[in-house]
Amino acid sequence: AAKLDAFDNHERVWHGRDEERGLNAIVAIHNTALGPGLGGTRVWPHETFEAALTDVLRLSRGMTFKSAVAGMDFGGGKALIIANSKTDKTPALLEAYAEMLAALNGQYFTGEDVGFTVADADFLRERTPNVTGTTVGGSGNPSPVTAHGVFLGIKAALKHRGVATLDGVHVAVQGLGSVGWTLCEKLHAEGARLSVTDIDATRMEQAKDAFGATPVALDDILKVNADVFAPCALGGVLSAENIPLLGAKIVAGAANNPLVRHEDARLLMERGVLYAPDYVINAGGLLNVAAELAPGGYDREATMAKVAKIPETLTDIFARAEAQKRPTNDVAAEIAFERINAARQR
Numbered sequence: 001a002a003k004l005d006a007f008d009n010h011e012r013v014w015h016g017r018d019e020e021r022g023l024n025a026i027v028a029i030h031n032t033a034l035g036p037g038l039g040g041t042r043v044w045p046h047e048t049f050e051a052a053l054t055d056v057l058r059l060s061r062g063m064t065f066k067s068a069v070a071g072m073d074f075g076g077g078k079a080l081i082i083a084n085s086k087t088d089k090t091p092a093l094l095e096a097y098a099e100m101l102a103a104l105n106g107q108y109f110t111g112e113d114v115g116f117t118v119a120d121a122d123f124l125r126e127r128t129p130n131v132t133g134t135t136v137g138g139s140g141n142p143s144p145v146t147a148h149g150v151f152l153g154i155k156a157a158l159k160h161r162g163v164a165t166l167d168g169v170h171v172a173v174q175g176l177g178s179v180g181w182t183l184c185e186k187l188h189a190e191g192a193r194l195s196v197t198d199i200d201a202t203r204m205e206q207a208k209d210a211f212g213a214t215p216v217a218l219d220d221i222l223k224v225n226a227d228v229f230a231p232c233a234l235g236g237v238l239s240a241e242n243i244p245l246l247g248a249k250i251v252a253g254a255a256n257n258p259l260v261r262h263e264d265a266r267l268l269m270e271r272g273v274l275y276a277p278d279y280v281i282n283a284g285g286l287l288n289v290a291a292e293l294a295p296g297g298y299d300r301e302a303t304m305a306k307v308a309k310i311p312e313t314l315t316d317i318f319a320r321a322e323a324q325k326r327p328t329n330d331v332a333a334e335i336a337f338e339r340i341n342a343a344r345q346r
């Protein structure tokens with residue numbers, strides 16, 4: 001814990017306000033030991049500024065770890081626009097946000113996250129350079145690549161538990177957005193049985209039609225007696241209070257920060273639940289957008305080769321955690337620390 005605390009300090013946090021154009025945004029740079037801050041922009045109507053700040057600080061910190069474990073030369077950064085993406089995300093707001101990004105002079109590179117689409121990235125890119133995940137000269141939507149990495153990661157977790165095929169495996173998917181939906185497609189194609197939930201009931205109906213998925217009430221998805229629980233909505237869904245109710249023996253999904261507290265991974269371990277650390281299994285999207293910034297530009301084949309290593313990294317983490325009787329997220333954090341500390345000493 002002491003070691004983790006040392007990583008709690010962020011290097012820089014900016015608050016951008018433009019009341020006329022409706023912008024209320026936070027950009028957080030956690031750590032740049034390995035390179036400039038890279039991470040998406042989330043648009044979410046947090047009820048308080050404090051809740052938004054907590055979210056963006058946790059997310060940007062997670063990006064530091066994600067980049068480090070994936071072997072990338074980027075640091076942790078993330079942005080949050082406090083707004084409802086369906087009703088408040090006007091061109092004027094995005095214009096104001098583009099000006100905020102331009103003023104940061106390349107310290108932060110952004111891309112997609114919840115509530116922020118490829119079209120939004122394209123809009124920003126016309127106004128400011130440090131935007132990834134764009135269609136013009138970029139790599140486009142990172143979500144399918146994230147979903148592919150998560151899919152490979154789920155298979156690695158099952159394999160670690162002695163299950164060789166997805167046929168008949170039951171997966172409970174929370175959140176049928178860009179990543180969750182594609183993940184369901186892939187799981188369904190290989191014979192998995194799906195239970196699904198989303199705050200948007202039509203998504204559940206669509207999943208029932210497309211994949212024969214069983215719709216489940218929001219609060220019940222955790223309790224489903226599935227083989228795998230795949231959190232693909234927002235973070236903070238597993239806590240000391242509800243971990244005892246968890247039905248699955250594997251937690252492996254796309255959501256960043258699915259645990260309310262890092263330490264709660266120990267409760268999962270004690271319950272015999274194998275946890276695939278979020279920033280390891282969901283690194284596909286980051287690998288994809290970062291590839292745009294490589295010399296020579298985006299190379300899809302090279303990127304997919306990196307994504308194909310996600311299951312290997314997870315398997316190593318699972319084995320190390322088991323041998324040392326430690327939670328998997330402690331082992332993953334250690335791998336990140338080693339790289340970051342080595343870079344700091346250079």
Ligand code: NAI
Nearest residue numbers: 142143146175176177178179198199232233254255256285
């Ligand atoms: P999205 O916004 O497309 O989808 C999120 C879905 O979750 C929506 O359908 C929404 O209705 C649903 N949802 C929200 N709250 C819910 C709740 N309490 N219960 C059930 N469903 C709920 O977002 P996207 O891009 O699919 O991302 C999903 C998660 O994966 C997020 O946590 C994101 O940070 C993470 N992630 C996404 C990456 C990407 O490439 N898109 C990369 C790495 C992580």
